Amino acid sequence: MLRQSIENLGNRTLQGVWRIGFAARFFVAVLLHSGTAFRRFGLTIREMYFTGVLSLIIILVSGLFVGMVLGLQGYETLQTYGSEEALGILVALSLVRELGPVVAALLFASRAGSAITAEIGLMKATEQLSAMEMMAVDPIARVVAPRFWAGVISMPLLAALFSAMGIFGGYLVGVQLIGVDEGAFWSQMKSAVDFEEDILNGVIKSVVFGIAITTIALFEGYDAPPTAEGVSGATTRTVVTSSLAVLALDFVLTAFMFRGLG
Amino acid sequence: MQHDTLVEIEDVVFGYGAQPVLKGINLTARRGQVIAIMGSSGCGKTTLLRLIGGQIRPGEGHVRVAGESLGELNQAGLYQLRRKMGMLFQFGALFTDMTVFDNVAFQLREHTDLPEDAIRDLVLMKLHAVGLRGAAHLMPAELSGGMARRVALARAIALEPMLMMYDEPFAGLDPISLGVTGNLIRRLTDTLGLTSIVVTHDVQESLKIVDYVYFVSEGMIVAEGTADEIRASDLPYVHQFVHGESDGPVPFHYPAPPYAEDLHLGGASA
Amino acid sequence: MNKTVLDLWVGLFVIAGIVALLFLALKVGSMSAVKTSSSYEVVARFDNIGGLKPRAPVKSAGVVVGRVADIRFDNETYEAAVTLRLDKRYAFPKDTSAAIMTSGLLGEQYIGLEAGGDPQALKDQDRIFLTQSAVVLENLIGHFIYGKAQEGAPQ
Numbered sequence: 001m002l003r004q005s006i007e008n009l010g011n012r013t014l015q016g017v018w019r020i021g022f023a024a025r026f027f028v029a030v031l032l033h034s035g036t037a038f039r040r041f042g043l044t045i046r047e048m049y050f051t052g053v054l055s056l057i058i059i060l061v062s063g064l065f066v067g068m069v070l071g072l073q074g075y076e077t078l079q080t081y082g083s084e085e086a087l088g089i090l091v092a093l094s095l096v097r098e099l100g101p102v103v104a105a106l107l108f109a110s111r112a113g114s115a116i117t118a119e120i121g122l123m124k125a126t127e128q129l130s131a132m133e134m135m136a137v138d139p140i141a142r143v144v145a146p147r148f149w150a151g152v153i154s155m156p157l158l159a160a161l162f163s164a165m166g167i168f169g170g171y172l173v174g175v176q177l178i179g180v181d182e183g184a185f186w187s188q189m190k191s192a193v194d195f196e197e198d199i200l201n202g203v204i205k206s207v208v209f210g211i212a213i214t215t216i217a218l219f220e221g222y223d224a225p226p227t228a229e230g231v232s233g234a235t236t237r238t239v240v241t242s243s244l245a246v247l248a249l250d251f252v253l254t255a256f257m258f259r260g261l262g
Numbered sequence: 263m264q265h266d267t268l269v270e271i272e273d274v275v276f277g278y279g280a281q282p283v284l285k286g287i288n289l290t291a292r293r294g295q296v297i298a299i300m301g302s303s304g305c306g307k308t309t310l311l312r313l314i315g316g317q318i319r320p321g322e323g324h325v326r327v328a329g330e331s332l333g334e335l336n337q338a339g340l341y342q343l344r345r346k347m348g349m350l351f352q353f354g355a356l357f358t359d360m361t362v363f364d365n366v367a368f369q370l371r372e373h374t375d376l377p378e379d380a381i382r383d384l385v386l387m388k389l390h391a392v393g394l395r396g397a398a399h400l401m402p403a404e405l406s407g408g409m410a411r412r413v414a415l416a417r418a419i420a421l422e423p424m425l426m427m428y429d430e431p432f433a434g435l436d437p438i439s440l441g442v443t444g445n446l447i448r449r450l451t452d453t454l455g456l457t458s459i460v461v462t463h464d465v466q467e468s469l470k471i472v473d474y475v476y477f478v479s480e481g482m483i484v485a486e487g488t489a490d491e492i493r494a495s496d497l498p499y500v501h502q503f504v505h506g507e508s509d510g511p512v513p514f515h516y517p518a519p520p521y522a523e524d525l526h527l528g529g530a531s532a
Numbered sequence: 533m534n535k536t537v538l539d540l541w542v543g544l545f546v547i548a549g550i551v552a553l554l555f556l557a558l559k560v561g562s563m564s565a566v567k568t569s570s571s572y573e574v575v576a577r578f579d580n581i582g583g584l585k586p587r588a589p590v591k592s593a594g595v596v597v598g599r600v601a602d603i604r605f606d607n608e609t610y611e612a613a614v615t616l617r618l619d620k621r622y623a624f625p626k627d628t629s630a631a632i633m634t635s636g637l638l639g640e641q642y643i644g645l646e647a648g649g650d651p652q653a654l655k656d657q658d659r660i661f662l663t664q665s666a667v668v669l670e671n672l673i674g675h676f677i678y679g680k681a682q683e684g685a686p687q
Contacts, residue, residue: 042535049538053545096556127355131414134315135369136344142372157549164552190559199556 023219030148030218033141043146044153051112051147051214052154056161058107063162066103067169070094074170075178087180088189091170096193096202097258100163102250105209108151108158109242113217116147117238120221121231129222144222148214155210156203163202201257208249213242268293268425268457269314274323276309283309285481287323291474293424296451296458298468300503301478302512307461310478311427314459315349316340327425345373348418352430354410356402362389362413363398369420388416392446408439412446419450425457426450432464440464444471465504469493477503479511570620572656573601576630576643577611582666584632584641590616592645597622600643616643616660625650629662641666 037044074090120143123129129139167189174180193199217238224234269291276284283306291297299307312318313325316332325332330343356365366385370376376384389395392412402410411431418426431443448471451458462468469475469489477485477492477500485492485500492500502510518524581603590598598618606613618624627648634641654660 042539045539045542046535048542048545053541056545056548123358126353126358127351128357130317131349131351131355131357133317134344134347134349135372135418136341137368137372138341154545157546157552160549160552160556164555167556186559195557199553203553 022223023215026219026222027215029140030145030215033138034145034149036138036141037145037149040146043142044149047147047150048154050115051108051150052158054115055108055111055154055158058111059104059158059162060165062103062107063100063165064169066099066162067091067095067166067171068173070099070166071170071173071178075174075180084180085184085188087170087174088185088187089192091174092167092189092193093198095163095166095170096198098250098254100166101159101202101205101209102246104159104162105155105206105213105246106243108155108210109213109217109246110239112151112154113213113238113242114235116151116214116217117221117224117235118231120144120147120218121224121226121234124222124224125226125231127226144218148218151214151217152207152210155213156206159202159206159209197258201253204257205250205253208253209246212245212249216242216245266292268328269459270324270326271310271313272324272326274313274320274325276306276313276318276320283481284313284320287478287481287483289476289483291425291457291459293457294451294455295473296448296460296471298472298475299459299461299478300463300465300468300475302463302503305478306481307478308429311349311429311459311461314425314427315347316344345369345421346423347425347427348421348423350411350415350418350426350428350431352433353407354402354414356405356410356414356417358402360402361398362394362400362402362405365402365413366398366417366420368417373421384420385416388420389413391419391450392416393442408435408442411435411443415446415450419454419456422454423456425459428458428460428462430462431460432462432467440467444468447471463503465506469504571598571617572620572654574616574618574654574656574658574660576614576616576660576663577606577609578614578632578663578665579611580665580668581612581614582632582634582641582668584614584643584666588640588642590618590643590645592622592624592647597645614643618654623653626652626654626658627662628654628660629664630660631664632666634667 070091071087074087074094075084078084078086078090120129123143129143132139132142171185175182175185220234220238220241221231224230267290269289271287271289274284274287275282287306287310289297289299289310299310301307309318313320313332314327316325316335319333327343328346330339332340332343335343356362357368360368363385366388367381370381370384374381386395386398389398392415394409394412394416397405397409397413402413405413426447428447431447432440435443444467447458447460450456460468460472469492472489474488475486475492476483479499485495485497487495493504495501495504499511501507502512508514584600584603586600586603588600589596590600598616600614601617602615604613604615616630624645625648627650629646629648631644631646632641633644648662
């Protein structure tokens, strides 16, 4: 009985490792076949509509609300230390360094990531990918690569929009609603937020997240069993796996980027 | 290079992992012929099509199309060969995000440098051949099953291939569509000088249009012959298939313990 | 979806994203003011730099005039050698003093420059000789206790 469960565990681990290797090869194949995505940039632009533009609403609205909550909560806490004027710094740094890239990535994973997986999985299940292969058109070059680059380009733009909306939300709550001094809000923020350290690092984070999420979404769709449960399982796995990957990568990147501070 | 024999399958063995699916197949198709590959579900018919199309490689044996052995081609060579093949998938496999027109135009746009006017003319010609020129602006979701398959056929012949493969083209069609489809397959083969390989288990429709039939059962060819020979055959498997008998070499009952035992009859019961 | 409408939306999206990035870069953040081309370097030696880190600000009269470029340990004199990268716009006299200060009570540490009276100015690769090390909390407490003990002793 015990031996059986150990065998199962070993089997599952081996399967997992095998799968990761497979996904890595897939990633390399997508990069190598990216020529078409750039030569026929129209394909990539079309995918940017579906991954980027259609995610705008959820990103902008969430960004606004997160910023507003930061403004509210931040004010409550800072007030006890008499440092309300640092609200701008708190809102901006939280967003630009962490919340912008990470929350935008998580939202992107659940909205665009799951859509990509479902689309590719269904194309596989209805033999559209096979048909393309039989017509001598490489599906990785024509279908997968443009979606990959669309995701990688869209992610940092969405993260920046999230942070910008969040700062605006923090401003609305802090300055307009609560009454923190407007000048102090912006000037303290400007002196504390450094372009290279904070903003650039935030952008780098969101690019890395974009690569991770899009790769996982594309792989799960491409590898999904061609059945209804297969595609739905793959879609769920995309959201779960890419969310975990984003959080894990965030830790690694933060440790790497911000260890010199504080 | 003129080859009378377009497709040659020689001693092919293939299996998915440890499961053997094909255990030594020998098959040829000559130019201008319509060949049917028949057998019950899961006997390996679709696997044969995938072997011919180069989507999978045989474990043993050779698959040759137009004299080229598929096992020895690299990806570029394979893609070159595929431009001369067309495949009709069971449910059409149309690209759902494009119109009927764009679907048929797909290969023309990807593989040729023709201007849009020329493409438009060619697409309308192909659609006319399958009777759907008026549906060019529709989306695949708006088509019935039979219509979708006809569009897929138009798409597959866009580059005038020399080999056409059909995966269960008759499955699930109403009687009129059955007649239309069978008619189209025969007419296209004759007018375009193609070779057609039809995988099917619809006996009546296919026997009307084919030149030669191969019967596959449990990974081997159990019978072959012209349509008339097959109709007259008294081999048990062929006979059961052609006449639709419910029991014979392909048993009705799934293997199970004896009936009486299962119902706990004929003995003291607890 | 019409191809041109689609392109329009994607274009708007990209523009909005770039505008957001610019907003963050310019209105929210500040670029490091000093670039290598318009700066010069001087070295200052300290017995103890406390919590000073690279890229810490160098201020004079409270205004940021440069950044700490490098911090090294001199194995022969057992001192810390701190390289300051100063903006070329600001010239300091040769007898300027450098002290390690703390912003606020427990904040991050920076270098404060106090100008001297020497008519000659510091040039690139010059050395600041007058330095004041960071205040280390343990020493401060030790001094305080020692001082208190001294007070109480002659009794």
